[in-house]
Amino acid sequence: MQKEIAEKNKKILLMVLIAGCFLSTLNQTLLNVAMSNFMEVFHVTAATVQWLSTGFMLVNGILVPITAFLMKRFTTRQLFISSMFFLFMGTVLCACAMNFSILLTGRMIQAIGAGIIMPLMMTVILYLYPSEKRGSIMGTIGFAIIFAPAIAPTISGFIIEYVSWRWLFIGLTPLVLIVIILAFKYLMNVADTTKAKLDIVSVILSTIGFGCILFGFSSAGSKGWAHPVVITTIIIGIIVTTLFCLRQIKSNDPLLNLSVFKYKIFTLTSVINILITMIMYADLILLPIYLQNGRGFTAFESGLLLLPGAVINAFLSPITGKMYDKYGAKPLFITGLVFIIISMWGAIDLTESTTYMYLMVRTIILRIGLSFISMPLNTAGLNALPRELGSHGSAVNNTIRQLAGAIGTAVIITVYTIQATSHASQLSIENGDLSAIQLAKLSSIFSSSDAYVFMLFVSFVALIFACLMPKKVAIQKYESESHN
Template sequence: MVKEITERNKKILLIVLIAGCFLSTLNQTLLNVALSGLMEVFHIKPATVQWLSTGFMLVNGVLVPITAFLMKRFTTRQLFISSMFFLLIGSVLCAVATNFGLLLTGRMIQAIGAGIMMPLMMTVILYLYPSEKRGSVMGTIGFAIIFAPAIAPTLAGFIIEYVSWRWLFIGLIPFVLIVIVLAFRYLMNVAETTKAKLDIASVILSTVGFGCILYGFSSAGSKGWDHPVVISTILIGVSVTTAFCIRQMKSNDPLLNLSVFKYKIFTLTSIINILITMIMYADLILLPIYMQNGRGFTAFEAGLLLLPGAVINAFLSPVTGRMYDKYGAKPLFITGLVLIIISMWGVIDLSESTTYMYLLVRTCILRIGLSFITMPLNTAGLNALPRELGSHGSAVNNTVRQLAGAIGTAIVVTVYTIQSASHASEFSLVDENITAMQLEKLASIFGASDAYVLMLILSFVALIVTCFMPNKTSKQKDSLKKTALQKS
């Protein structure tokens, strides 16, 4: 039997969960700037080293649909501590890796822990807090989730420059151990478990379906859309995922309950989630490409450009969480998307003379816009669902985000590649004396600008979808009045 959880215990539980989530999120993005160095260490090609990112995303993507079952079958303590142990074991393997195979194995074990962590945290919040308080709590969690990737590029760059890539994992180990000790001491269970049966056929279908889609789109950027592997894996993935969805709709006890899409607000927030994730991933790829390939900036300088905006984003997250509780989702989404549209409009005509400071300010505007959307988006979607569908809603949210990230990355790389090649042929015809290096730089600059036009269009589409969101409901307003009366 689960005991009544006091406010003090809620705070302790939240601190432990946030610490675990921070380490999982930090670990997910810490390796990005180390990939070129690891190519030299293990004597491997870009197509091979990118599996450290692709493999992580694949494991995450195929595991997320199963988390709804895991949260019914196992306790909060069991899942959280298991998640942290996976992170610990993976980090130890990566730290001592003598070859690329062992490093990749460790990385994929880490991904198992990360895949469990986020849906678990979202579900715990649904159980612990009423809808009128979830915005501010999500905002606090958002600080940890956003701050981790904000400092990751600079922190990783510093470690690689002055110590060794192994310290990216060695440094993580003591912090993971501390969180495990705290979890054993303070973490309590928030919901009853049930003897739920695992639908093996659905697990196989979701693993094959989501795995193939993620792999296909992740490979499209490097192999090309016409590559047989890309075409076949995407087609197989879509077919198997369709079969998975049909099975879930017919099942009395589905692995992933798709009835969450019967709730209008959840469906709308899912569509906005897809568009925002695509925009966010695209910017994280396009900006460094433009800066390094088009302008000759170093990886460290590109990482530093992203840092101020991401830090602002993290510190604004608790503020926008409280604003969500007060004003609802729609005004926050509109404000955020207007800022995102301005930031995208500012980079559709990039040139050789675009200043570093201009890009810095523009990136800060983008991140302020995202802070009005990212965590309130999750809160609004999950608030629309009854409590018993909370774990399924959280799992669907994370699955959607993984797929959108992979698809968005593939599309933006394709647009950039095609447009860069087109501009390169144009410039070579106009100026026969242009050097190969100048041609490559100019093509990269204009290719990035064209890809940003697509991101601008997606931003407008997201704004149009937001217009269909209802205003703050009377039910929410009544809850707030009741809370205010109780306080007075």
């Protein structure tokens, strides 16, 4: 009977955590389609409005390294309820925003909540489930994590087109409130807390280091790589992050335990994680640019095109989780990357007559590929670590993902912008009678194709790393050795 109750409690705990994670992830991508609308409403430039996602990512990236300490110091219940409370406060503030500054402040408060939830959930799973069951559990969670950003562009496009932008936040508020009430009623603590000391110097170094790197790469897309602000912040970020890493290696009780990289499988999955995140973020930015700038589709139509692939991705996630438990990581990674390579190949020759249906099928292929990789990647990396390093592995994973997302977005926008300028000058020489609108459209289409060629190359690099992963038998032996 005790075991049954424990199982039931585990399920309730997971349901509450997944609901919180779903809303947090949904909120993260909800504004992507709404940026141009905010520019009109608040009379701000593209560079200013970009802060709604850059600022969110900055706060998130700064907070994540501290989560390992927070998990030692506070209970699961305290952390989860606090993070949902921040999400609630930020959402209410955004819904009432009378100017852009208030909207941005609300967004930053939301990010405080979102930054804690994901690493918290990964660590709870490590505590609750043995390594042979984690694949299917991660797959179930993957459904929520993937489904949220999947439906966000469509919901957002619909709200922007037919109702007021405020409903992006008003609609979210009662849902967050329900999760807070459920957490008060059902959430219990998983791990014991300790009176851990906070290394203030490490917090300052990680904040400046990760903050500067994220800011530098995020600004590179709009300001260009040669801009003094971009160069300065990236250099400062790299120097300070190096100092942070050296301090962690020497410390007896590090803020972020970098010894997780001594485990070969964790390091391999981290590299693949960086490349896959770059591909995913780049595609989410590039496809809407091509559809809206190059082809003249509306925000709602762009969001709708992404929906079928994302829904299939979400529903495949629990299946690939079970497959991971059965076959291990390597065959799943290779299968997924073959799908991703096919989808990138399908976008290197975009024209002004590429059909909507073709792009939808190509996006479905990409999303099938991602479902074979996203959650199994997390599971394989964290399974390679002993339990006491779980929260650190989870925090490292999320930090890497934040940095890779910012870098991937910056690099792809740079490739796109450089190629667009080059195509525009070439087209104006070859066809002097083209109008400015036609010129902008054609250069946007051609440069999107060029950016996809770059992403095809990144996909092949990821495939090489996936082939280096050990087979399932070797991984099980390795896991049992590292856990003893």
